[in-house]
Amino acid sequence: xxxxxxxQDYSEAAGRSGAYDEMxxxxxxxxxxxxxxxxxxxxxxxxxxxxxxxxxxxxxxxRGVTFDFAGEERPFPLDIVPRVIPADEWSVLxxxxxxxxxxLEAFLNDVYDKMTVVTDGVIPRQxxxxxxxxxxxxxxxxxxGGVRVHISGIDVVxxxxxxxxxxxxxxxxxxxxxxxxxxxxxxxKGLPEAFGQQLIRPVEEYPRRLLSALRKTAPSGVDDPTxxxxxxxxxNSAYFEHTLLAGLMGVELVEGRDLICxxxxxxxxxxxxxxxxxxxxxxxxxxxxxxxxxxxxxxxxCPGLVNAARAGxxxxxxxxxxxxxxxxxxxxxxxxxxxxxLSEEPVIANVDTFRLEEKEARxxxxxxxxxxxxxxxxxxxxxxxxxxxxxTKDELEALRKRVIADPRGWIxxxxxxxSTVPTLSGDKFGPRHVDLRPFAVNDxxxxxxxxxGLTRVALKEGSLIVNSSQGGGSKDTWVLSDSPExxxxxxxxPSITVRERVSVWPVExxxxxxxxxxxx
Amino acid sequence: xxxRIAESLFWIGRYVERADxxxxxxxxxxxxxxxxxxxxxxxxxxxxxxxxxxxxxxxxFGLEELLHALAxxxxxxxxxxGSLGAARENAxxxxxxxxxxxxxxxxxxxxxxxxxxxxxxxxxxxCHWVLERTAMVSGLADTTVSHxxxxxxxxxxxxxxxxxxxxxxxxxxxVLSAGMSWVNMLRCAGAYESxxxxxxxxxxxxxxxxxxxxxxxxxxxIVYALRDADDCLAKLDxxxxxxxxxxxxxxxxxxxxxxxxxxxxxxxxxxxPEHMERVQKAVSQASDAISRKYFNQADELAWVGExx
Numbered sequence: 142x143x144x145x146x147x148x149q150d151y152s153e154a155a156g157r158s159g160a161y162d163e164m165x166x167x168x169x170x171x172x173x174x175x176x177x178x179x180x181x182x183x184x185x186x187x188x189x190x191x192x193x194x195x196x197x198x199x200x201x202x203x204r205g206v207t208f209d210f211a212g213e214e215r216p217f218p219l220d221i222v223p224r225v226i227p228a229d230e231w232s233v234l235x236x237x238x239x240x241x242x243x244x245l246e247a248f249l250n251d252v253y254d255k256m257t258v259v260t261d262g263v264i265p266r267q268x269x270x271x272x273x274x275x276x277x278x279x280x281x282x283x284x285x286g287g288v289r290v291h292i293s294g295i296d297v298v299x300x301x302x303x304x305x306x307x308x309x310x311x312x313x314x315x316x317x318x319x320x321x322x323x324x325x326x327x328x329x330k331g332l333p334e335a336f337g338q339q340l341i342r343p344v345e346e347y348p349r350r351l352l353s354a355l356r357k358t359a360p361s362g363v364d365d366p367t368x369x370x371x372x373x374x375x376x377n378s379a380y381f382e383h384t385l386l387a388g389l390m391g392v393e394l395v396e397g398r399d400l401i402c403x404x405x406x407x408x409x410x411x412x413x414x415x416x417x418x419x420x421x422x423x424x425x426x427x428x429x430x431x432x433x434x435x436x437x438x439x440x441x442x443c444p445g446l447v448n449a450a451r452a453g454x455x456x457x458x459x460x461x462x463x464x465x466x467x468x469x470x471x472x473x474x475x476x477x478x479x480x481x482x483l484s485e486e487p488v489i490a491n492v493d494t495f496r497l498e499e500k501e502a503r504x505x506x507x508x509x510x511x512x513x514x515x516x517x518x519x520x521x522x523x524x525x526x527x528x529x530x531x532x533t534k535d536e537l538e539a540l541r542k543r544v545i546a547d548p549r550g551w552i553x554x555x556x557x558x559x560s561t562v563p564t565l566s567g568d569k570f571g572p573r574h575v576d577l578r579p580f581a582v583n584d585x586x587x588x589x590x591x592x593x594g595l596t597r598v599a600l601k602e603g604s605l606i607v608n609s610s611q612g613g614g615s616k617d618t619w620v621l622s623d624s625p626e627x628x629x630x631x632x633x634x635p636s637i638t639v640r641e642r643v644s645v646w647p648v649e650x651x652x653x654x655x656x657x658x659x660x661x
Numbered sequence: 662x663x664x665r666i667a668e669s670l671f672w673i674g675r676y677v678e679r680a681d682x683x684x685x686x687x688x689x690x691x692x693x694x695x696x697x698x699x700x701x702x703x704x705x706x707x708x709x710x711x712x713x714x715x716x717x718x719x720x721x722f723g724l725e726e727l728l729h730a731l732a733x734x735x736x737x738x739x740x741x742x743g744s745l746g747a748a749r750e751n752a753x754x755x756x757x758x759x760x761x762x763x764x765x766x767x768x769x770x771x772x773x774x775x776x777x778x779x780x781x782x783x784x785x786x787x788c789h790w791v792l793e794r795t796a797m798v799s800g801l802a803d804t805t806v807s808h809x810x811x812x813x814x815x816x817x818x819x820x821x822x823x824x825x826x827x828x829x830x831x832x833x834x835x836v837l838s839a840g841m842s843w844v845n846m847l848r849c850a851g852a853y854e855s856x857x858x859x860x861x862x863x864x865x866x867x868x869x870x871x872x873x874x875x876x877x878x879x880x881x882x883i884v885y886a887l888r889d890a891d892d893c894l895a896k897l898d899x900x901x902x903x904x905x906x907x908x909x910x911x912x913x914x915x916x917x918x919x920x921x922x923x924x925x926x927x928x929x930x931x932x933x934p935e936h937m938e939r940v941q942k943a944v945s946q947a948s949d950a951i952s953r954k955y956f957n958q959a960d961e962l963a964w965v966g967e968x969x
Contacts, residue, residue: 193782330785333695341696345844391857645932646920646939 147187147569155572158603160558161303162572163224174227174621181334182222187568194221194565197331206323208609209378218614219324220564221332224575224596228623231592234305234579237489238295239588240479242581245312245466247482249289252465253280263481264474271549272471273519274313274464276427278434278447285453286358288585289460291422292351294318294578294594297489299560306492306557308576310467310475312459314424317595317615318347318580319382322389324617340622342592347580348389350591351422354584355390358456359419366419368392369409371400373425373441378610383424397425402445405452420456421446427461469518469552470496493555497548506553507544510537513553515544528605530556559605562616564598574599575616576607593618662758667814668956669755673767674802674818675948676748680741681795682826683713685849686833687731687741688788691781693845694724712832715739728784735774741791742774748798760805763798770794813893817951820889821914821944827873827883828940831933834866843869850881867929874929874936875921883940887918890947897955910950917943 152169155162164175171179182190201207201216208217226234251258252269259266269275294315296308325344329336352368359366372383374396387394393409401408401415408415423430429439431446449455465471473494476487495502495513506513510529517525527540544551561572579594596616597607607613690709694702706727707717715730715737734740738747749771752764773794777787799819806812830849843866847853856872856879876882894911906912917940926932 196782196786329692329695330782333692333781336696337698337702388854389857391854391860644935645924645926646935 147182147190148563149569151563151570151572154602155561158558158561158572158574159301160572160574161299161301161560163299163560163562163575164222165563174225177337177339178223178225178332178335181332184334190221190565191568193331197221197327200327200330201323204323205381206320207381209376210610217320217609218600219320219327220562220573220598220600220614220616221328222563222565222570223328223332223335223617223619224562224577225619225621226593228621230305231620233488234297235590235592237305237307237487238297238579238581238590240483240485240488241295241307241310241475242290242293242312242583242588244475244479244482245293245310246288246290246583248471248478249312249460249463249466250283251482253462254283258478258481261481263477264471268470268474269465272465272468274427274462274468276435276462276464279451279460279462282451282453284450284456284460285360286420286456286585288354288358288458288583289463290466290583291354291358291458291460293459293581293583295581296576296578298492298557298576300492301558303560305489307472307475307489308492308557309469309472311578312463312467314426314459315578315580316379316382316424317578317597318591319379319385320615321580321591321593321595321618322347322385324615328617342620342622344591344593347582347591348386350582350589351386352390352392354582354589355420355422355456355458357584357586358458360453360456363419367417368420368422369395369418370422371395371397371424373397373429377424379424386422397440397442400443400446402443402449405445405449405454407443407446407449407455418455420458422458423461427464430457430461464519469494469516469520470498470549473552492557495553497544497551497553502553503544503548507541510541512556514556515540515551515553518550518552528556556605559607562596562598564600564614564616566600566602571602573602574605574607577618592620662810664956666755666758666811668952669751670758670811670814671818671951671956672751673748673755673759674815674820675822676738676744676751677767677795677798678819678822678826679738680744680748680791681799682823682829683731683739683741683744684788684791684795685851686713686826686830687728688785688792689845689848690833691784691788694727695781699723709833712829713739714829724781728779728781732784732787733774733779741787745770745774745791745794758811760801762801762805766794766798766801770798810897813897814955817890817893817897820886820893821947823881824883824886824890825941825944827881827886828937828944831870831873832937834870834933846870846873850879852879852881855879870929870933874933877922884918884922887914887921887940887943890914891918894951908950908954910947910954913943913947913950 155165164171166172197219198216201219206217207214248258252275258264259269290312292315294311294317296311297305298308299305321344355368356366368390369392370383370387372380372394383394395409399409400418401410407418407421409418425441428435430442431444432439432442433444434447446455446457447461450457450461473491473496476491479485479487495506497503497506513529515527520526527536529537559574559576562575563570564573575596575598577594577596580591582589596618597613598616599605599607600612600614604612694705697705703723706724707722710717710727710730713731717726730737730740732741735742735746737743749767752759752767756764773790777783777790802812802815827850830846834846844853847856847869850873852873856869860868860872872879872882874883877884879885891911891914894908894914898908921936
């Protein structure tokens with residue numbers, strides 16, 4: 142069986158979905174950016190492809206790259222066909238993501254301080270104060286290091302016309318970057334043929350970038366800051382990611398019970414006594430962080446952290462209270478926020494969004510619930526979302542009641558036909574819908590966007606839900622490089638013989654030879 | 662113990678460690694090689710082979726030939742298959758001395774050599790398998806053989822070869838001096854996580870090289886491996902405990918180690934080629950000296966007539 146067999150019914154299936162296909166232009170011509178991938182796949186038979194897919198899954202299981210599914214550890218499904226982004230498209234995305242992060246950073250600084258964005262009439266005060274994640278506990282102080290959105294994941298999708306649009310912002314605890322790192326390692330071994338002739342931008346510098354940003358934003362006056370990763374523990378579904386990042390940064394992975402707050406400083410219990418902690422990369426929800434401020438019954442956090450942050454004794458990344466910026470109703474104002482804070486036009490557009498508090502919009506939406514996607518404003522991971530065309534009559538009726546009862550709690554968007562990428566399914570490739578989560582690291586001076594990001598794929602035909610908890614998988618994401626900067630591999634290398642020799646060892650003693658001479 | 666047996670054990674130690682080191686180097690550099698344009702790849706393949714101490718047999722030398730030369734060529738002591746075959750052959754000759762666990766694990770490994778696809782993807786799995794097998798052989802050698810002279814010879818061979826292999830890993834920096842090469846060096850040695858935990862934010866070539874060369878606690882560092890070798894030599898020859906030395910191998914190993922351990926420098930990277938060359942030379946000289954002292958030499962096997 143050859144590639145043409147593996148792609149036999151592809152164009153027909155792609156036609157059915159009506160979505161933009163990332164690999165093939167209409168007529169099943171591989172796009173230029175996919176040339177190498179198509180070439181590599183052409184050489185493989187079905188047996189090769191399945192053997193490699195199995196081997197990749199086994200590697201993931203061996204390495205513990207799993208997610209928790211109903212109490213069972215499963216390898217996170219990685220598809221063998223990568224998602225390829227050409228350099229010119231990436232440079233737009235990169236700028237757009239960085240721009241968004243800068244705007245959200247400015248917005249957060251503002252809402253926890255003077256709220257000029259409200260007094261200038263850009264967004265209603267009520268919108269901010271009714272957000273479930275607007276935490277008055279952190280009002281009125283600038284966090285140590287001056288950064289609030291250290292790590293962010295901005296979800297983008299491609300509509301039927303091929304235009305990238307931002308779907309949501311994640312500036313609380315964005316997860317998934319560990320899969321980006323692991324996917325690349327697995328693909329380098331699983332589909333080596335596709336790497337050869339093109340330059341794919343590496344992702345392995347992420348942990349170093351992250352560590353350097355975290356260290357840079359440490360409280361002032363600390364020379365050699367101690368960074369820790371704070372995890373809720375081994376039962377968290379993203380625990381693998383916590384261990385991987387702590388390991389790759391070479392820092393301690395701590396749980397709340399390992400920390401103590403005293404005199405607005407944070408310490409961890411070690412065999413050598415208490416050691417000061419300067420920067421906490423927080424991987425638990427704000428609600429569980431500090432029982433003195435939030436949920437008093439939380440056993441995951443450490444009492445006193447928020448006061449320590451307020452006093453400038455510790456940097457918490459991301460800052461407490463960031464959730465107000467990824468509220469989905471606030472999302473609908475982000476283009477305005479970009480114009481207001483940065484005096485720039487948004488580089489990437491939003492998806493059209495109906496604000497259900499506005500009477501006209503609400504009536505319009507309630508008439509068309511079966512055509513739209515309705516989302517709760519503070520949900521993540523696809524929780525609570527209702528896709529109109531797929532919902533039953535009863536579900537829509539229940540939704541209608543909930544929307545009318547709490548219009549502030551919901552937004553509505555048109556159903557987007559997310560773009561598709563060929564994905565192995567049984568014995569052939571079929572088009573499957575994907576999204577993309579680029580990750581950005583902000584060190585206060587500069588927002589760095591990891592080339593690529595996490596491409597999630599809905600493994601069921603026609604499904605638009607890419608979450609791993611609901612049958613989603615992922616793809617390695619390749620950003621091609623065509624910049625004039627010479628890739629490191631091609632720089633002229635000093636050869637062993639040409640390099641100037643340095644000699645520091647003592648002249649070799651010929652002890653043995655002299656011995657033999659003496660004996661003679 | 663018989664010199665012949667001691668020699669076999671010494672070489673079991675060396676060959677198993679060589680297979681292990683070669684698999685580590687190949688696994689990491691194969692990934693790098695795959696990302697290079699064809700022409701560049703062939704050149705780098707050639708240089709990688711040179712670092713491993715071999716020359717291409719023909720002018721046509723590319724990725725496939727590299728895989729053959731370093732992984733599958735049973736005739737060559739440079740390749741993984743050749744080393745493991747030689748280790749098994751040595752164990753066969755010393756079968757009554759080694760534990761059955763050690764012999765069987767080497768023998769099973771030998772028969773498993775053919776069960777792998779010899780393309781790039783298969784080679785990754787092959788390297789992985791080799792690391793598991795060599796770890797098992799090492800573990801059985803440490804836990805099922807009395808730590809008497811016979812084990813000391815095995816451990817001596819292992820630590821000398823380990824120093825040599827780490828030196829070659831560091832030399833691969835010259836082959837692939839691309840951006841992230843220090844990560845590769847560390848991954849080769851399985852030292853990546855250990856390094857990160859020790860050095861915190863201090864990344865870079867210089868620190869990575871320093872770690873693999875000089876760290877006193879990481880078992881695959883050159884200083885650590887040479888100290889191990891020194892310990893074995895001291896235990897094998899307890900007569901010279903107080904002053905001086907009567908064993909040339911100890912002098913060579915000791916001088917190399919102490920020079921490195923107490924050498925202060927501001928520019929380790931430019932000195933690295935010399936360090937690597939000296940370490941490899943010291944290992945081969947020490948190996949010769951050990952042969953002369955402990956193992957039967959062919960030229961001493963002359964028939965001596967009866968004294969009348």
